[in-house]
Amino acid sequence: MVSSMKSNLFIVAAGLLLALTVQPILSGQDSKLPAVRVESTLFAPGTVTIIPPQPTAEETFTGPIALRDFIDAHPEIAWKAPEFKDGRPYSDPRTRTLPEMARQVILRREVYSLEFAFKPLRQIYADVPQPDGRMKRKLIWYMVFRVRYLGGDLRAAEDSSSNTPYGRIEAVSYKSRRFLPLIVLSNHVTGKEYLDRILPAVKDVIATREKITAPLYNTVEISSQPIKLATDPSSPGVWGLATWEDVDPEIDFFSVYVSGLTNAFKREESKDNKVTLLKKTLQLNFYRPGDTMRQTDDEIRFGIPAFSNAKEQKEILDEYGLTKRLDYQWVYR
Structure with missing residues (x-):
């Protein structure tokens, strides 16, 4: 009798707990409005690597130029x-x-920058449609990422009275921004670069594997999504997916370049007056300790490997074009 009462009480308590848990997710169920399922994706600390936006005052102007x-x-x-x-x-x-x-002209502009976060870069075998209509089993490299707009765009104030070239800088925020990505995987040993490929057939498979419950967009779809202003640290952001195929199986030292996170750029002028505009790009450094056998078992690590031998360390840093070990950096390319 006592055991039966305890069992019933446990069932009632579990039901109340479930109701309290589901209520905020299925909001509007008891009202005239349709039920709305609020989806978010949260992971344990350390699972997602977050790269904060880094706008600078110097990026708000170009010049003086002729x-x-x-x-x-x-x-x-x-x-x-x-x-x-x-x-x-x-x-x-x-x-x-x-x-x-x-x-002696100074060109001024407003600069924005988005936060970029990503899960570990991984590999998966998937069936990919071919131009002849057949399916082919291929090894796909992929990165699941999230972008958020935290505001704080920089621009020169109209009432600027500073003696610096860029004047007095003020921060402004908007309701949303857009992310127009170009994501490239670069092999530092061979110099070959792989542009992100749109592979709709593998997106759902990867979303299930990575436990992404929020909408997951490829690098074309995400450009049409407004990245809304994040007002608190728990704002969900927008999740995206970059995929690559036919990557060299012997690749060891490589970087992923992500452009589109900011509109900042650098202007370079050669001696023959040829002007080149370089976009500010996020460089994420990786290495893969493994070989061509059973590639999906190889863990791709974020950062640059450390060597006790100074000569070996310098050789590795030269591959990445660095003078010291950096997990990531902002470059112009």
């Missing part, structure tokens, strides 16, 4: 100051003339 095309196309703006003006010696500085100002 508008060479403008100057060459309008020779009529060339002007020589007169010796006298209104009967008095002309004293206005030459820097106030239009040609001189066109040679």
Whole structure:
């Protein structure tokens, strides 16, 4: 009798606990509004590596630069100051003339930056459709990632009174931003690069394996999703997937380059006046201690391996183009 009562009490308590757990997920069930299932994906600490956004004031301007095309196309703006003006010696500085100002132009812009988080880079065998319509079993490399917009965009204030080239900087935030990714896996030994491939057939398989309960977007789909302003540390963000196929099975030292997290760029001008714009890109460094056999058993590790021998360590760092061990860095490319 006592055992039966305890069993019944346990069932009632479990039912109440389940009701309390489900209630916030199935909100609107008892109202006129349709039930809405709020999906989020949470993992244990350390499972997801988070790279914080790193905008800088220097990224809000370019210059001073010379508008060479403008100057060459309008020779009529060339002007020589007169010796006298209104009967008095002309004293206005030459820097106030239009040609001189066109040679000292500062271009200003607003800079945003997104937070990037990712799960360990892994491999999986999957059936991939081929151009002839057949399916082929292939080894797929993939990275599941999350992006969030934390606000804090930087721009030059209109009432700037600072003596620095970029003036006084202010932070602003918007309701959302967009993420237009370009994700490349680069083999540092051979120099070969692999552009992320869109493989719809493997997305659901990977989402199940990685326990992603929120919507998972490939790198094309995610560009149409607004990355809403995250107002607290538990904001879910938007989850994405990058996949690569036909990766060299002997690859050991490589990096994943993620562009689109920020609109910051660097302008470079060569001696022959050729201008190149380089986008600010996140470089994630990895290494794979393994071989071509049973590749899915090889653990891909984040960071750069450490060697006690200084010569060996330098050789590895040279492969990544670094002078010291870094898990990640922001580069322009």
